[in-house]
Amino acid sequence: MKFRDPIQTAIELDRADPLAGFRSAFVIGNPDRIYLDGNSLGRLPVQTRQRLHDLIDFEWGEHQVEAWKDWIGLPNRLGAKIAKLVGGGADEVLVCDSTSVNLYKLTMAALTLRPNRNTILTSSDNFPSDVYLLQGCGKETGRKVQICEPEDVLAQITEDVAIVSLTHCAFKTGRLYDMQRVTERAHECGALVLWDLSHSVGSVPLDLNKNGVDLAVGCTYKYLNGGPGSPAFLYARHGLQEKLTNPIWGWFGQKNPFGFSLEYESAAGLQRFMTGTPPILSMAAIEGGVDLILEAGMDALREKSIRQTEFLVDLWQDHLEVLGVTLNSPTDPASRGSHVSLGHPHAYQIDQALIKEMNVIPDFRTPDNIRFGVTPLYTTFWEIAEAVLRMRRVIESRSYTAYANEFSSVT
Numbered sequence: 001m002k003f004r005d006p007i008q009t010a011i012e013l014d015r016a017d018p019l020a021g022f023r024s025a026f027v028i029g030n031p032d033r034i035y036l037d038g039n040s041l042g043r044l045p046v047q048t049r050q051r052l053h054d055l056i057d058f059e060w061g062e063h064q065v066e067a068w069k070d071w072i073g074l075p076n077r078l079g080a081k082i083a084k085l086v087g088g089g090a091d092e093v094l095v096c097d098s099t100s101v102n103l104y105k106l107t108m109a110a111l112t113l114r115p116n117r118n119t120i121l122t123s124s125d126n127f128p129s130d131v132y133l134l135q136g137c138g139k140e141t142g143r144k145v146q147i148c149e150p151e152d153v154l155a156q157i158t159e160d161v162a163i164v165s166l167t168h169c170a171f172k173t174g175r176l177y178d179m180q181r182v183t184e185r186a187h188e189c190g191a192l193v194l195w196d197l198s199h200s201v202g203s204v205p206l207d208l209n210k211n212g213v214d215l216a217v218g219c220t221y222k223y224l225n226g227g228p229g230s231p232a233f234l235y236a237r238h239g240l241q242e243k244l245t246n247p248i249w250g251w252f253g254q255k256n257p258f259g260f261s262l263e264y265e266s267a268a269g270l271q272r273f274m275t276g277t278p279p280i281l282s283m284a285a286i287e288g289g290v291d292l293i294l295e296a297g298m299d300a301l302r303e304k305s306i307r308q309t310e311f312l313v314d315l316w317q318d319h320l321e322v323l324g325v326t327l328n329s330p331t332d333p334a335s336r337g338s339h340v341s342l343g344h345p346h347a348y349q350i351d352q353a354l355i356k357e358m359n360v361i362p363d364f365r366t367p368d369n370i371r372f373g374v375t376p377l378y379t380t381f382w383e384i385a386e387a388v389l390r391m392r393r394v395i396e397s398r399s400y401t402a403y404a405n406e407f408s409s410v411t
């Protein structure tokens, strides 16, 4: 046993936590409700609530269309802030559309730069939406999509590969790719790389510039706490931007939208990846969460995230492994993002019992993953210890058998 009294240990770790004060920057509601799903939908920052009130009451309510003079620059202003989290230049990141749509735009744009290559390479741990989009792009352009195992990615990058598209932190297991090695290998073979950063932005430090990354996309509603369905971001490096064409031509990507010309002429730089009117209400909700991460600092957040996921893994070993629960995430914290997946043959039923009886909110991913998202801005060590002990109670008492093994529409 690593910890004789996990709750007492957790309380002491929380007391000594230099980031503990950030929890009060979020709407917590019921403190006994243990929310470990910030890797799916981040909590609501207090300042976002105020920002949206102001936007609705004053900017929209009082200023109406005049407010567009300020709103129009929001995709770029937010992009410049997110750029600091991903290691890009201020004009290399733009906030627009969804992750899925941005992946489509960048993939189609990249494929036109490699006209004589026939393969789009991805991996079996990629998010299904990404794979569907790549398959759609493959169909549209006559390319084949090769899905390899994660450990085979480096070996599968050949001279026929036009683009390597991977999710940096795997959604089921939290496993991290070596961004630098994959990017270097792709470039050695003349391929472009496109990373999906949805589970890594705000959870692990990133340096797209330093790693020579060509293209990236990512979402803002997980670790960035931007709210349900908040718009995504895209990244294209300097030197590549001017060579890319957005496949979805719209007036916001036109050189002079308010010139209302009937000829499409692409805007300069990344602006060309805009298409239509940005959704200002949901876009404005992103800023408060990003500001909190910038204030805390990615290195400090990563340090706490590793301590917390290690704590969770240690507690799994002390309390859950003997009950048949497996660790489905990498054991080495350097190869893991900020969520830990625990497996069990009755994972879905246990997940349901945790939510309905125990006030613990993880999520479930097929076939057997209960994902615990650690969000160091607001997750406490106490919550982690309680979640593990409550899960032990569910398994020991077999209370999970009361729940059907039929998945609901959202898991």
Ligand SMILES: Cc1ncc(COP(=O)(O)O)c(C=O)c1O
Pocket (backbone or CB within 6 Å): 098, 099, 100, 101, 127, 129, 130, 167, 171, 196, 198, 199, 219, 232
């Ligand atoms: C890694 C990853 N990529 C893409 C998506 C899809 O994002 P969206 O539905 O916002 O387009 C998700 C959604 O959770 C995701 O986890």
